[in-house]
Amino acid sequence: MSVSTAAADQTLCAPLPVLGRDVTVPLVTGGEVTYAALDYAASAPALQRVWDDVAAYAPYYGSVHRGAGYLSQLSTDLFENARRTVAEFLDCRGDDQVVFTRSTTDSLNLLAATLPADCQVFVFETEHHASLLPWKDARVTYLDAPRTPQEAVTALARALGARDPHGPALVCVTGASNVTGELWPVRELAAAAHAHGARIVLDAAQLAPHHPVSVRDLDVDWVAFSGHKLYAPFGSGVLAGRADWLREAEPYLAGGGASRKVTRRVDGGVDVEWHESAARHEAGSPNVIGAYSIASACKALTEAGFDTLVAREERLIGAVRAGLAEVPEVRVLSLFGDDAPRVGVISFVVEGWNSSHFAAALSAEYGVGVRDGLFCAHPLLRTLLGSDPQTQGECGAPEAAPGEKSLNAIRVSFGAGTPDEHVERFVRAVKELVRDGAKWNYRTEDGRCVPAV
Helix, strand or coil, X not given: CCHHHHHHHHXXXXXXXXXXCCCEEECCCCCEEECXXXXXXXXXXXXXXXXXXXXXXXXXXXXXXXXXXXXXXXXXXXXXXXXXXXXXXXXXXXXXXXXXXXXXXHHHHHHHHXXXXXXEEEEECXXXXXXXXXXXXXXXXXXXXXXXXXXXXXXXXXXHHCCCCXXXXXXXXXXXXXXXXXXXXXXXXXXXXXXXXXXXXXXXXXXXXXXXXXXXXXXXXXXXXXXXXXXXXXXXXXXXECCHHHHHCCCCCCCCCCXXXXXXXXXXXXXXXXXXXXHHHCCCCCCHHHHHHHHHHHHHHHHHCHHHHHHHHHHHHHHHXXXXXXXXXXXXXXXXXXXXXXXXXXEEEECCCCHHHHHXXXXXHHCEECEEECCCCHHHHHHHHCCXXXXXXXXXXXXXXXXXXXCCEEEEECCCCCCHHHHHHHHHHHHHHHHHCCCCCXXXXXXXXXXXX
């Protein structure tokens, strides 16, 4: 290989610049180290490109849809152009709507509020709570965790076949698990749903940052995702898809922006005519910077090229899995098996270790930030850990001292901004902790395992 070719390959495989890449943190053993942020599945660092775009817009901040001045018009155009950018990123159909929300959770709760009367919802127990819990006003069928992608399709088709075929139905499914990282057979599940007269919403919170998501190709009715997992700042999300249920439902929030016309009646009451566009569910002054940051992230990922991003991430996944496989005490959690395609999300437990203790030691002694707990996917973790369905657990670390067995796991997650060194340090740290033990003493404080002072 020539020097120029090697240099080109190095550039091609370089991580995307993100905020915080040079932040240093103290170690309990002394000194400092560059922080290895390996908790992308919770919140990915913002891309530098996104932050720069937001900073460039900030001086032109103005009201949206409500002013005749130049800055107001500029902000309105920016907001609506962001909507079009997201629609292109998701390959939406021509009549789909893109609604800006606060997060994936907000998006799915919005959709839940638009369900027709007597709608039946089908959801696997493997879902994140954002997908599992919003359907309180519907008839919900919870499906057991499948052990293969085909089993998931078969189980859904069987459940849908047993329902009343004349009523409305909705299937909610993740694109990539926030626990195992495994990709779900979305296209096949959508086909099963439509074959039985049901609609389907895709929770793409973990999928969209790692793989291209095409509403047309996957043939889903809606897709939801969060900006803070897509390398944008906190506080923004998207629900995109079919307009009819959104248009026919009462506004998610009542207020300015959602209303087209408000008049007083003779009897003293108020009549309201609501918008039929996405504005119907965007009452109040919108999060313009949030919408713009999502659009900027969509452009950045598209321009970087998902083929390149996926290839690099698969190399990192291989390195992590190979490193963990060399430690007999480590058990990686999986539904579909070692050969299942996945994104950069890997959860595991370590024999003889409380997961909170292990995660605390990774942070305090190596500057590696991971997640421990049940990852807001309690039923799935209980299934993967083989625990009783009624066993108590929390999204964060449970009350368990170092060394005690607990119902929680460790999750390492990474993406387009992860340097190779962070992954290498993580693997080395796991091996050293298992072999040599922690160098420091730890205690439980307010439910968290922390270094003893």
